[in-house]
Amino acid sequence: MARSLRRIPGIAWLLASLVIFFSVFGTRFASAPNLINIGNQSSILLLLALPMTLIVMTEGLDLSMGAVLGLSGVVLAMLLVNGNALPVAFAAALGVGTLFGIANGVLVVALGMPPFVATLGMLGVAQGIALVLTDGQSVAGIGSALPGIYASRWLGIPFAILIAAAAYAAFHFLLYHTRIGTYVFAIGGNREALILAGVPADRYHVLIYAIGGLMAGAGAFLLTGRMSVGHPTAAIGMEFDAMVAVIVGGTKLARGDGWLPGSVLGVMTVGVLKNGLNVMAVPSSLQIASIGLLVIVALLIDSFRGKS
Amino acid sequence: MSSLTYRLLGVLLLGAVLALSTDAFLTVGNLLNVLRQASLIFLLASGLTLVILSAGLDLSIGANLGLSACMAAAAIKSTGSISIGIAAGLACGMTIGIANGLLITTLRLPPFIATYGMLWMVYGINYWAMAGNTIYGFPESFREIGSGYLLGIPIPVLLMAACLIVGSVFTRYTTWGHEIYAIGANPEVARLSGIPVRSRLIMVYTLSGVMSGLAGIVYLARLNSAEAGIGEPLLLPAIAAVLIGGTSLFGGVGSLSGALVGAVILTLVLNGMNLLTISGNWQPLITGVILLLAAGIDTAARNWNESRA
Numbered sequence: 001m002a003r004s005l006r007r008i009p010g011i012a013w014l015l016a017s018l019v020i021f022f023s024v025f026g027t028r029f030a031s032a033p034n035l036i037n038i039g040n041q042s043s044i045l046l047l048l049a050l051p052m053t054l055i056v057m058t059e060g061l062d063l064s065m066g067a068v069l070g071l072s073g074v075v076l077a078m079l080l081v082n083g084n085a086l087p088v089a090f091a092a093a094l095g096v097g098t099l100f101g102i103a104n105g106v107l108v109v110a111l112g113m114p115p116f117v118a119t120l121g122m123l124g125v126a127q128g129i130a131l132v133l134t135d136g137q138s139v140a141g142i143g144s145a146l147p148g149i150y151a152s153r154w155l156g157i158p159f160a161i162l163i164a165a166a167a168y169a170a171f172h173f174l175l176y177h178t179r180i181g182t183y184v185f186a187i188g189g190n191r192e193a194l195i196l197a198g199v200p201a202d203r204y205h206v207l208i209y210a211i212g213g214l215m216a217g218a219g220a221f222l223l224t225g226r227m228s229v230g231h232p233t234a235a236i237g238m239e240f241d242a243m244v245a246v247i248v249g250g251t252k253l254a255r256g257d258g259w260l261p262g263s264v265l266g267v268m269t270v271g272v273l274k275n276g277l278n279v280m281a282v283p284s285s286l287q288i289a290s291i292g293l294l295v296i297v298a299l300l301i302d303s304f305r306g307k308s
Numbered sequence: 309m310s311s312l313t314y315r316l317l318g319v320l321l322l323g324a325v326l327a328l329s330t331d332a333f334l335t336v337g338n339l340l341n342v343l344r345q346a347s348l349i350f351l352l353a354s355g356l357t358l359v360i361l362s363a364g365l366d367l368s369i370g371a372n373l374g375l376s377a378c379m380a381a382a383a384i385k386s387t388g389s390i391s392i393g394i395a396a397g398l399a400c401g402m403t404i405g406i407a408n409g410l411l412i413t414t415l416r417l418p419p420f421i422a423t424y425g426m427l428w429m430v431y432g433i434n435y436w437a438m439a440g441n442t443i444y445g446f447p448e449s450f451r452e453i454g455s456g457y458l459l460g461i462p463i464p465v466l467l468m469a470a471c472l473i474v475g476s477v478f479t480r481y482t483t484w485g486h487e488i489y490a491i492g493a494n495p496e497v498a499r500l501s502g503i504p505v506r507s508r509l510i511m512v513y514t515l516s517g518v519m520s521g522l523a524g525i526v527y528l529a530r531l532n533s534a535e536a537g538i539g540e541p542l543l544l545p546a547i548a549a550v551l552i553g554g555t556s557l558f559g560g561v562g563s564l565s566g567a568l569v570g571a572v573i574l575t576l577v578l579n580g581m582n583l584l585t586i587s588g589n590w591q592p593l594i595t596g597v598i599l600l601l602a603a604g605i606d607t608a609a610r611n612w613n614e615s616r617a
Contacts, residue, residue: 061420063424107600107604111604111607111608111611112607112610112611113600113603113604113607114557114558114603114607116365116367116420117547117551117557117599117603118600118603120544120547120596120599121596121597121599121600121603122596122600123596124544124592124593124595124596124597124599125592125593125596125597125600126596127592127593127596128589128590128591128592128593128594128595128596129593131589131590131592131593132587132589132590132593135587135589136589237428240424240425240428243421243424244425247421253418253421283435283436283439285431285432285433285434285435285436285536286432286433286436287432288428288429288431288432288435289428289429289431289432289433289436290432291428291432292425292426292427292428292429292432293429295421295425296411296415296417296425299415299417300415
C-alpha cells in the first residue's frame with residue numbers, strides 16, 4: 001500500500017497541473033459539457049487500457065487493439081445494415097474481438113513469438129480484413145438503435161461513462177479479488193513458481209490476451225454508437241493511447257508490477273491533454289505528437305523519482 | 309548459408325508461378341520494376357536489419373521516411389538546391405535515429421516503446437507541418453535518383469547494390485559489425501567483454517535513421533511528390549522483409565543479403581497481386597500474414613534449437 005501511495009503523486013500531479021493549465025488558458029475547457037465530452041472520449045480508451053494493463057504486466061503488449069476494434073466495429077455496422085438485431089451484431093463484434101485476442105495469445109504464449117511482432121502482424125491482418133470487407137469505405141445506415149443507446153443517460157450520467165465505470169469495477173475485482181488476478185501478477189513476476197505450483201500458466205496467459213480482444217469488441221460498440229457509422233481505420237492508433245495511459249499510470253513493463261487505478265488516471269491524463277489542446281485550437285496532428293511526448297516526460301519523472 | 313539457398317529457391321518458385329499466371333510478369337520492364345520497388349523496401353530494411361541484429365527494434369522507420377521526404381521536398385522547393393534537399397532529408401533521418409538511440413540507451417526505454425512513441429511524434433509533426441498539402445514537381449536531375457538509369461540499370465537498384473556491398477563488408481569484416489552481433493546475442497556478455505554497448509546501440513539506431521532518410525529521398529524522387537502519409541504503408545513490409553530474410557527477432561543472427569532476398573520475395577508477392585489486379589486493400593492482410601509466417605518460422609526454429617541444446 002505504501003508503494004502505491006508513493007506512486008499516486010507522480011501521475012496525479014501531472015493530471016492536476018494539466019487540468020489547472022487548461023482551465024486557466026483554455027476558456028471553454030472547464031465547462032460541464034466539455035468535461036462530459038472528455039469523459040465520453042476517455043470511456044472507449046479505458047476499455048482498452050484496462051486489459052492493456054494486464055497484458056503489459058505480463059511483459060507483453062497488444063499493438064492490434066485499435067485495428068481489432070476497427071474490424072469489430074465494421075462487422076457490427078455491416079450486420080446492423082443487413083437488418084440483424086443489435087444483440088446479434090454486438091455478439092458477433094465481441095466474438096471477432098475475442099477470436100483475435102485468442103490468436104494473439106496463442107502466437108505469443110504457445111509459439112513464444114515476441115508480443116510486438118505477433119500483435120503487429122495481427123494488426124495488419126485485422127486492418128486488412130476490415131479494408132477488404134468495406135473496400136475502404138464507411139459503413140453507413142446502421143439505424144437508430146445503437147446511436148440511441150449511446151446517447152442515453154442514467155441518473156444524468158452518459159451511457160459510455162457508465163460502461164467504463166462498470167468495466168473498471170469488473171477489472172478491479174478480477175485483478176485484486178480473484179485467483180486469476182493473482183495469477184496475472186505471477187505470470188509477469190514469477191512464472192516459474194506459478195508453474196511449479198501446478199497452475200496452467202499458459203492457459204491464463206492466453207486468457208489475458210483474449211480479454212484484450214473481447215474489450216476491443218466492446219469498445220467497437222461505443223465507438224460505432226458515437227460515430228453512427230462503421231469505419232475500417234477509425235480506431236487506428238488507439239492502442240498507442242491505451243499503452244501510453246498504462247505506462248504513464250505507473251505500470252512497469254516488467255515483473256508483474258501493475259497498478260489499475262493508475263491506468264484510470266493515465267486515461268484521464270491522455271483525455272485531458274488531447275481535449276485541452278483541442279480547446280486551445282492546437283491542430284490534431286500536434287495532439288498526436290504531444291501524446292508521444294507525454295510518455296517520455298512521465299518516464300523521465302519516474303526515473304528521477306526512482307533515483308531520489 | 310543453406311537457409312539463404314532455400315529462400316532463393318522460394319524467389320524462383322514465386323517467379324515461376326507469376327510467369328505462368330500472367331504474361332505481364334516476365335518482361336524486362338516489369339522485372340526491373342520489381343527490383344526498383346524492392347530497392348525501396350531494402351533501403352528501409354537494411355538499417356532495420358542492423359537494429360534487429362542488436363536485438364532491438366525500430367518501428368519509426370516508416371514515419372521517418374515520410375518526414376525526411378517532406379523535409380527534402382521543402383528544402384528543394386525553398387532553396388532550389390538539390391544537394392541541400394538531400395542533406396536536409398538525410399539530416400532529418402539521422403536526427404530521428406539519434407533521438408531513438410538516446411531514448412533507448414539513456415532513458416532505458418524498451419526499443420519498441422521508444423520507437424513506437426517516436427513513430428507517432430514524427431507523424432504528428434509531419435501532418436502538422438504539411439497541413440494536408442502536397443509538394444510536387446522537382447527538377448529533372450533530382451528525379452533521376454528515383455527514376456533514372458545508369459548503364460541500363462535503374463539508379464535505385466544501383467544504390468541498393470552499393471548499400472548491400474558496403475553494409476555486408478561492415479557487418480562481416482569490421483570489429484564494429486561483429487560487435488553488433490555480439491550485443492544482439494548477449495548484451496551482458498558483450499558489456500563484460502569491453503564492448504561499448506551504449507555507443508554501438510546509438511550508432512545502430514542512427515544508421516537506421518539515415519537509411520530511412522535515404523529511402524525517403526529515393527521515394528520522393530520516384531513519386532515526384534510528397535505528402536505527410538507516404539511512409540505509413542512501408543513499415544510492415546520492411547519488418548517482414550527482414551524476417552523473411554532469416555534475421556532473427558531475438559538478435560545476433562542474420563544478414564543484409566537476407567534482407568535483400570526478403571525484400572525481393574515481398575515485392576514479388578505485391579507486384580504479382582498488382583499484375584493479377586487484386587485490390588490494394590488486400591495488402592495489409594497479405595503483408596500481416598507473411599510477417600506472422602516469417603516470425604513463426606523464426607520462433608519455431610529457435611525453440612527447436614533450444615530443445616536440442
